[in-house]
Amino acid sequence: xxxxxxxxxxxxxxxxxxxxxxxxxxxxxxxxxxxxxxxxxxxxxxxxxxxxxxxxxxxxxxxxxxxxxxxxxxxxxxxxxxxxxxxxxxxxxx
Amino acid sequence: xxxxxxxxxxxxxxxxxxxxxxxxxxxxxxxxxxxxxxxxxxxxxxxxxxxxxxxxxxxxxxxxxxxxxxxxxxxxxxxxxxxxxxxxxxxxxxxxxxxxxxxxxxxxxxxxxxxxxxxxxxxxxxxxxxxxxxxxxxxxxxxxxxxxxxxxxxxxxxxxxxxxxxxxxxxxxxxxxxxxxxxxxxxxxxxxxxxxxxxxxxxxxxxxxxxxxxxxxxxxxxxxxxxxxxxxxxxxxxxxxxxxxxxxxxxxxxxxxxxxxxxxxxxxxxxxxxxxxxxxxxxxxxxxxxxxxxxxxxxxxxxxxxxxxxxxxxxxxx
Ligand SMILES: [Fe+2]
Ligand SMILES: [Fe+2]
Numbered sequence: 001x002x003x004x005x006x007x008x009x010x011x012x013x014x015x016x017x018x019x020x021x022x023x024x025x026x027x028x029x030x031x032x033x034x035x036x037x038x039x040x041x042x043x044x045x046x047x048x049x050x051x052x053x054x055x056x057x058x059x060x061x062x063x064x065x066x067x068x069x070x071x072x073x074x075x076x077x078x079x080x081x082x083x084x085x086x087x088x089x090x091x092x093x094x
Numbered sequence: 095x096x097x098x099x100x101x102x103x104x105x106x107x108x109x110x111x112x113x114x115x116x117x118x119x120x121x122x123x124x125x126x127x128x129x130x131x132x133x134x135x136x137x138x139x140x141x142x143x144x145x146x147x148x149x150x151x152x153x154x155x156x157x158x159x160x161x162x163x164x165x166x167x168x169x170x171x172x173x174x175x176x177x178x179x180x181x182x183x184x185x186x187x188x189x190x191x192x193x194x195x196x197x198x199x200x201x202x203x204x205x206x207x208x209x210x211x212x213x214x215x216x217x218x219x220x221x222x223x224x225x226x227x228x229x230x231x232x233x234x235x236x237x238x239x240x241x242x243x244x245x246x247x248x249x250x251x252x253x254x255x256x257x258x259x260x261x262x263x264x265x266x267x268x269x270x271x272x273x274x275x276x277x278x279x280x281x282x283x284x285x286x287x288x289x290x291x292x293x294x295x296x297x298x299x300x301x302x303x304x305x306x307x308x309x310x311x312x313x314x315x316x317x318x319x320x321x322x323x324x325x326x327x328x329x330x331x332x333x334x335x336x337x338x339x340x341x342x343x344x345x346x347x348x349x350x351x352x353x354x355x356x357x358x359x360x361x362x363x364x365x366x367x368x369x370x371x372x373x374x375x376x377x378x379x380x381x382x383x384x385x386x387x388x389x390x391x392x393x394x395x396x397x398x399x400x401x402x403x404x405x406x407x408x409x410x411x412x
Contacts, residue, residue, distance in 0.1 A: 003187045005389060007180065024243065025177040027186060029392035030399065041173050044166070045250075064117050 007056040008034035012048035112238040115181040132189045135175035136200035142168045144208045160257045167250045174243040181239045205368030212279035218258015220287040227321045236308035266332045277334045289360045291318040
């Protein structure tokens with residue numbers, strides 16, 4: 001048997017209105033236990049009001065080696081940004 | 095011309111970009127980080143022991159609450175750091191094994207005993223103070239998970255140092271006996287605190303590479319100097335004396351020159367011959383072994399719950 005308890009990634013919502021944000025990871029026997037541990041490890045100073053946990057092995061990540069091919073197509077699409085469009089200074093509130 | 099992976103990596107570092115777990119990195123960079131981060135994590139864990147010694151004997155409830163919170167924080171720091179090291183591919187249990195078998199090092203400062211309550215004040219003030227001096231630049235370390243762990247750690251450390259200084263201040267404003275206790279603690283903790291920054295630059299062959307990789311931002315001697323310059327006025331405020339006859343302000347630079355560190359003592363403690371090395375390791379191993387049944391029980395419970403779930407599904411779909 002693996003001596004390590006499973007690894008969980010921890011996400012915390014610091015207050016309503018904000019996204020859950022990745023804060024780190026910890027080991028726990030199951031998801032409920034991971035939430036309890038996350039409470040002790042990551043919210044000792046009221047850093048959160050909601051916790052998500054997911055087992056690390058269940059995360060699928062993009063490959064950094066593919067970054068160029070993956071994200072480069074967005075680079076030359078400047079027309080997706082407001083500054084691409086020329087308007088005279090007199091136009092207000094736009 | 096096609097740049098080599100090493101060159102691309104170094105260019106990224108030179109642009110002060112961060113390296114993330116799945117990015118390509120040289121083996122030596124990974125190894126250096128695993129060693130440094132796991133040693134750092136071990137130090138946080140072992141660091142709980144000298145102070146834990148005083149929780150049940152804290153002189154008031156206020157002091158006891160503060161000390162318990164601080165020691166609990168150190169456990170948290172260890173956990174943030176272990177998980178940062180794990181992103182580099184090393185398993186938690188491997189790191190524990192290295193610590194428990196004496197293969198891995200931790201900060202030598204924790205091999206000194208805490209003889210009186212004033213030691214808790216001196217540790218918070220000096221040891222956490224030196225740790226902060228080391229850790230603040232690490233918030234900009236090139237390895238993302240380490241840097242982010244350090245940001246959390248640094249946020250929590252300042253309370254540690256303040257609670258220590260407050261203990262010292264209370265003792266120094268107390269009876270002559272209490273003040274003498276504070277002085278005695280400073281006498282014993284001053285030099286080991288200076289040793290926390292590691293060997294002199296000339297004796298620290300890895301510093302150059304660590305700086306080229308933006309793991310380290312300042313040399314050992316630079317950080318030690320800052321620590322001395324910061325601590326001298328604080329000791330003056332307490333009204334106790336730093337135990338160094340050679341300590342002198344250089345009017346021109348505004349920096350203090352100070353006496354020679356006893357490096358023989360430093361290496362003795364690093365090599366395992368400090369006053370408490372054996373006790374610390376034994377306490378650490380005992381804590382880990384005593385906790386084994388909790389981990390096993392939790393795992394057994396989780397497996398049982400999982401099995402129950404599977405059974406219900408099987409019944410429903412039958
Ligand atoms: Fe710490
Ligand atoms: Fe601390």
